Structure formats: structure tokens, C-alpha cells
Amino acid sequence: MTAPDINSPDEQIRYQRGLEVLNAVDGGSAPAVMENLADIAPALAHHIVAFGFGDIYSRPGLDPKQRQLVTLGILTALGGCEPQLEVHIRTSLNVGLTPTEIVETFTHAAGYAGFPRALNAITIAKKVFTERNLLPVKDD
Amino acid sequence: MTAPDINSPDEQIRYQRGLEVLNAVDGGSAPAVMENLADIAPALAHHIVAFGFGDIYSRPGLDPKQRQLVTLGILTALGGCEPQLEVHIRTSLNVGLTPTEIVETFTHAAGYAGFPRALNAITIAKKVFTERNLLPVKDD
Amino acid sequence: MTAPDINSPDEQIRYQRGLEVLNAVDGGSAPAVMENLADIAPALAHHIVAFGFGDIYSRPGLDPKQRQLVTLGILTALGGCEPQLEVHIRTSLNVGLTPTEIVETFTHAAGYAGFPRALNAITIAKKVFTERNLLPVKDD
Amino acid sequence: MTAPDINSPDEQIRYQRGLEVLNAVDGGSAPAVMENLADIAPALAHHIVAFGFGDIYSRPGLDPKQRQLVTLGILTALGGCEPQLEVHIRTSLNVGLTPTEIVETFTHAAGYAGFPRALNAITIAKKVFTERNLLPVKDD
Amino acid sequence: MTAPDINSPDEQIRYQRGLEVLNAVDGGSAPAVMENLADIAPALAHHIVAFGFGDIYSRPGLDPKQRQLVTLGILTALGGCEPQLEVHIRTSLNVGLTPTEIVETFTHAAGYAGFPRALNAITIAKKVFTERNLLPVKDD
Amino acid sequence: MTAPDINSPDEQIRYQRGLEVLNAVDGGSAPAVMENLADIAPALAHHIVAFGFGDIYSRPGLDPKQRQLVTLGILTALGGCEPQLEVHIRTSLNVGLTPTEIVETFTHAAGYAGFPRALNAITIAKKVFTERNLLPVKDD
Numbered sequence A, B, C, D, E, F: 001m002t003a004p005d006i007n008s009p010d011e012q013i014r015y016q017r018g019l020e021v022l023n024a025v026d027g028g029s030a031p032a033v034m035e036n037l038a039d040i041a042p043a044l045a046h047h048i049v050a051f052g053f054g055d056i057y058s059r060p061g062l063d064p065k066q067r068q069l070v071t072l073g074i075l076t077a078l079g080g081c082e083p084q085l086e087v088h089i090r091t092s093l094n095v096g097l098t099p100t101e102i103v104e105t106f107t108h109a110a111g112y113a114g115f116p117r118a119l120n121a122i123t124i125a126k127k128v129f130t131e132r133n134l135l136p137v138k139d140d
Helices: A009-026 A030-036 A042-057 A064-078 A082-094 A099-113 A115-131 B009-026 B030-036 B042-057 B064-078 B082-094 B099-113 B115-131 C009-026 C030-036 C042-057 C064-078 C082-095 C099-113 C115-131 D009-026 D030-036 D042-057 D064-078 D082-094 D099-113 D115-131 E009-026 E030-036 E042-057 E064-078 E082-094 E099-113 E115-131 F009-026 F030-036 F042-057 F064-078 F082-094 F099-113 F115-131
Strands: none
Touching: A009 A042, A009 A082, A030 A042, A030 F115, A042 B099, A042 C042, A042 F099, A042 F115, A064 A082, A064 A099, A064 A115, A064 B064, A064 B099, A064 F115, A082 A099, A082 A115, A082 F115, A099 A115, A099 B042, A099 B064, A099 D042, A099 E115, A115 D030, A115 D042, A115 D064, A115 D082, A115 E099, B009 B042, B009 B082, B030 B042, B030 E115, B042 D042, B042 E099, B042 E115, B064 B082, B064 B099, B064 B115, B064 E115, B082 B099, B082 B115, B082 E115, B099 B115, B099 C042, B099 F115, B115 C030, B115 C042, B115 C064, B115 C082, B115 F099, C009 C042, C009 C082, C030 C042, C042 F099, C064 C082, C064 C099, C064 C115, C064 F064, C064 F099, C082 C099, C082 C115, C099 C115, C099 D115, C099 E042, C099 F042, C099 F064, C115 D099, C115 E030, C115 E042, C115 E064, C115 E082, D009 D042, D009 D082, D030 D042, D042 E099, D064 D082, D064 D099, D064 D115, D064 E064, D064 E099, D082 D099, D082 D115, D099 D115, D099 E042, D099 E064, D099 F042, D115 F030, D115 F042, D115 F064, D115 F082, E009 E042, E009 E082, E030 E042, E042 F042, E064 E082, E064 E099, E064 E115, E082 E099, E082 E115, E099 E115, F009 F042, F009 F082, F030 F042, F064 F082, F064 F099, F064 F115, F082 F099, F082 F115, F099 F115
16 A cells, blocks of 8 residues: 555545635745745655645634644644744744734743743744834733 | 732732632632642642733643643643643633643644653543543544 | 535545555454444544545655554653554554564654653553454563 | 732832842843833733742742752753743852852763753753853863 | 664673762662563663663763752753652752752852743652652752 | 763773764764763763763664664754764665665654644755755655
């Protein structure tokens, strides 16, 4: 039994479904990440889109803002996921989380994952918010 | 410069403020945890309440349902936090997250923290949902 | 765009493909884990099989023995994955890794993830090997 | 029940107490970190000082050298905390840990957290020690 | 080039040196752990003693109390190391750390690794202190 | 009982044995890492070679390709080990793992450690493969 060819019609349907979801929430950060995988790990790129977005992200149990809160919590706790935090802070803004909610997520995380993890996440938020001219962030 | 006495009037005011927040969201799981600390780490117990709940959880930037989504994400990603997951799954139900949203949080987490972390969290959810007669969970 | 119904014919085909792979390598540990998810997280169970085994494990880039070496390394490093280590030590034996290779994997892991993680993994190996009457393990 | 205003007189007293502790141990690395938070997460900055230093660091149960040994152990084990390791290696020198003790901490950590974590910590120590003209470190 | 036989005279000298160090600090918890490895991972047991204690723990750069503070910090941060925490809390008492210092280590850890990791460590400390009749712990 | 002098004849024999193993598998990446430790942590460098390679890596229980699969799995799961991943991706190529096997290792890791950890590992693989002119990788 071997894995399906990612270029087969069935898999391309799955991929397109995931890509629609990704494009709806991402606002343009992800394509560069995905393209970067094309010559080294195309199957990984395929499954991030087809499985991660097409099968999971699009499920109705949580709305995109809720999914981003969970994702920001996970990435903060894992540590060493600065590139993914950058993508997901942008996605969080795109789906409607406010800068205040994003910062509060990391402040809240300090109690559960410690100040260093929270500070590293804030550093990435500052980078994204500076680019998007969103500073200063309203505190409350 | 030494730390304030946790039994001083000022610290007791801070503690009471935290306790009100904790009681409002927790629905009864936390007191046992806190009491368990009384003869070994009373200062840690004090600060979890006074700082964790009085200073942070009560901030307006996120509502309790949002805070629980972040917390569940963090605890799932950290791993080895089964006792805290149990407390926080109960708290999540208390503040209004549905069993479906809680399960979806762990399903979503699989993509970011891997299937093993997601499965461990589901195991704790199953324990709590069984006690509360919330199975089967509606898989929408 | 919503996620595909896990009970649709297309998804059932994907699931069956994954189940064949899982059955070929697992030797009987996984069904209980999967069944345990049926009333709480059927979608997570579906995707572990359809994606994890049908899409990834069955890819030709690594053979099952190699996949198990990678998996044992990951689970040891993550920590707190004792239930999954137990399943995967059994799977490792099923696909042909010897007890000596499994123990050597954890001994090797000590240098990269520290002695505590290695010791926790050995504890689980001892449980599995005892059940299967595989002790003492030949030390190289 | 809402969180106290970090600009209230009571909170400013707590902040000043923490700042005294921080200044006494830090020797100048922290202000830049704190200032960097002013326009994005002032509450996080406030609580790192008021809680982390005013409430915890100043407690009498451990002296500053002991606290730094614990902190260096934690940051090494967490991984991905290079910015915090840099701050805390400087703080460790300030409170009187010798370069030899700091390096020995990371060498010791290799057995418990693995060589990669130890090497990453040494890389940061080398940066700080080079700046402070503390190389070569006496090895014993 | 193959690894030295752990039963060779040279390796037995290294092992005996480590065992002396281990016996001097451990006070009786470790032998059971080591013996448990005899029929499954004797080489791992050998190297924990010969390398971990004979080569590293016995180095003069840190005294045993300092090494235990670092170790408790690491094990708290890693998570999922409850068996090792239990051994090392006992060792910490044996080398002269007070219950207050041990509890303060975990309270301090809350800020850097989060409250859940601190609480899990306190749970193990409570178990050890109860057995040794060391409760209540003097809080200062 | 004190640790052996790393410059003693016995330790130099152990070191030379490790160095032979390291040179046989590494193909030239490690010396720079080791040399970098000479003026700050010579004992750590000594033990990585004498213990990590002389005592462990050279054991017969796993061959070098198998050890590298385990190591890549561990480093991916730990996170924050990009410098070590770079060294070990080079070592993996040197001992005969193909670029396809290395990429498949990280794709496989996605299911157990999550997509972010897999993506970070692929980023380092891309850097190494670009330098060695190994792109595009055959995605079988």
C-alpha cells in the first residue's frame, strides 16, 4: 500500500480545497513559505495545505479567530517557532484578532509557559506590528 | 529590598481580588490544588491567585473563553501537564466553551504540536467529560 | 469552504488505505487507541489513520524500520509521551527492529536529549519487553 | 472584578520595589528589554518587574547566586531562550557567579538536557565573556 | 573503532569512581534505578555512573548544592521528569539543600517555566517531604 | 573523589578514540564546533568527543545511518537546535543517508512533533543541500 501521488486528480482537489482556506485566512504570508518547499519537500507543502488547512482548519468546531488563539498559545509554548509565529501573527490580524488581543495572548501565556517564551513572542509581534504601523498597542 | 509578606493587608487585598476571579471561572477545581500547597509552598499558591488570576486573568484584553483556548493550546503543547489540563478543561466548560470546542482545540493542536500531544490532551478530556456525562461529543 | 465529511466515500477510501498501513505495521496496539477516540474525537482518529498512516507512513522515502527509529527519537525527546512510546515500541518490534536496536536508540538519545528522557523511554521498553518475554536484552 | 491599573499608586509602589531588586542584580541589561515593551506590552513589562523581581526574586529562600544557577538551568533546558540567556549570564556575573561556575553549569546541564542545549548556552556565554574580556575561562 | 567494553578493567575503574561520587551524594535512591537497568540497558547504567557522576558531577567547578539547584531547575523546565525529580529532591536534601531552598527553587521556576511546571515539581517535593516528615516547610 | 584530568594519558586515549569515530562520520563540520569551545569549555568539548562519540556513537547496536535517523528525529523534536541540525544533516549525508531520506525524516516528523518543527528542520536542510548542490530533492 503506497501513499497517493500528490499530483493525482484526487489529491489536487484536496489541495485546492486547502488552498482556498489558506488564502481566506492568511492574506499573503503563506505562499512564500510554501513555494520555498517546492524543490525540497513538495509533499510536506502539499499536506500542510491539504491536511492542515483543507481537513482541519476548515472544520466548523472553532472559528478562525479561535483557531488563531489556540495556535498562538501553542507556538509560544513550543518555543523556537519564531518564523511560524510571524506568519500566524499576520494571520491572526487578517482573521480579525486585534493587536490588543494578540498581545494579551502572549501576556496571558507568561503565567503558563514563563516570561521568556512570552517575551520571545512579543518580539515577533513588535516586528509585525511595526511593519503594519500598529504601534503603540492599546493596553487593555 | 525584600518581598512583601503574603499575609500583609495589601497582599491579602490582592489575594482576595484574585480569588474572586478564580471562583468566578473555576467552578470548584482549584481550591483543592491551592489547599494542597498550604503546608509546602504557600507563597506559590498566593501568587498563582494574586498574580495569575488577580493581575492577569482579570485583564480585559481577552474574555475567559478566549483565555481558556490559549491556555488549552499552551498546556497541550508543553506536554506533561495532565493535572493542569484536567483543571483547565473543567474551567473551560465552566466559562462556556462547549465540549465540541474543547475537542476541536486538541484536534487543531495536532497539526502544530503533533498527534501524541493531541492524544494525551484528549485522554484527559475524556476523563472529565465522562465524569460530567458529556459523551458522546457532537462532532460537527 | 468546509472540511470534508469523514464518513464520505472519498474519505472512507483514504481511511481504509491508512488502516491497511496501520494494520501492517502495528500488530494490534492501535485499534484500542483509535476505538477510545470514537465517542469523543472521531475526526482526530480518522486523520491519524488517513493522514498519518495513509498519506505519510506509506510514503516510500523511508522503510518502516527507519520510520520507527525516527519516531522513537522524537517521542523520547518530546517527553511526556509514554503512552505513545509504548505503542511505538510494540510497532518497532513488529516491523523488525530488535530489542537491542530499540534500547540502543534510547541509549544514543541520552547524549542529545539527556539521561532523564532516555531513562523514561527505557522504563517503557522494559514494560513492553517484560510482557513479550524479551528480557534480558543482548547488549550489543 | 478587573485587574488593577498598572499606573495606580499601589501598583507603582510594587513596580518600584521590583525595579530596585532588578537594578541591584542586573547591572544594566534589563532596562533596554523593558523599554522595548513600552509601546506594545507595558503590562507584561510591569509584571515582570513587579511580580518577577518584586514578589519572587526578592524572597529570602535563595540568594541571587542560587537564583541565577536555577535560572541558567531552566533557560538551558527550555531551549530557544538565547536572548534571555544573554541577559541572565550578565546578571549571573553581576551577582558574583564566576565564569567558571557559569560554564560548569552548562557542562553539567549536558547530562540532563543533552549536548545540543549545553552547546547553545555556551555559545551565548562565549559572546558575553568575549565582550567582557573574560576569556579564556579557567577550567576546573 | 568500537566502544570500550564496559566490563573491561579501565571502564570498571571509571565506573567505581562514578559510583563513589554517586554514593556520596545520593543517599540511597539511585541504586534501585541503576539495578532496574541491569537486564535491559547496562551500558546506559554504566555511563550514567561513569560519565554522569565520575566525569561531570565530580568536577570542582560547582559544589553539590549548586549542582542540585541547576539540576532541579532543568528537570522542572523539561517537564515529564517526575521520577528523576523524586531522585534529585532526595539527593538535594542529602547534599544539604533545605526544604525551604528546594521549594523556593520551584517557586522561582514559575516565572521562567510557568506555573504548571512549578506545580508538578512541588507535587513531587510534597511526596518526598511527607515521607521524610519534613512538612510543613518553613516559608521564607 | 574528583573528575579525571582531561589531559591525562587515559583521558587522551579516550579522546583519540572518540575523535577517530567523529572524523569517520562527520566529514569536517565538527572540528570548528570543537575548536570554538577550546577557550571556554574544553571539558565539554572533551566529553562530547570521548563520551558522545568514543563511548556511545561507536557502539555496535545501531549503524551510523540508523544513529543519524534517531538524531535527526530528536533534534527536530527538541526545537531550537538549528546549529546542531546543520552539523547532523551534513553528517547524515556523509554516512550515506540520501537527501530524500533526510527530507522524508522531517516530513515524517510533522505528524509526531507538528508542522512548525518539521518546517524549521527543512529550512536547515535546504541551506545544506543548496551548498552541496543537492537540489531539487527527488520526491519519491
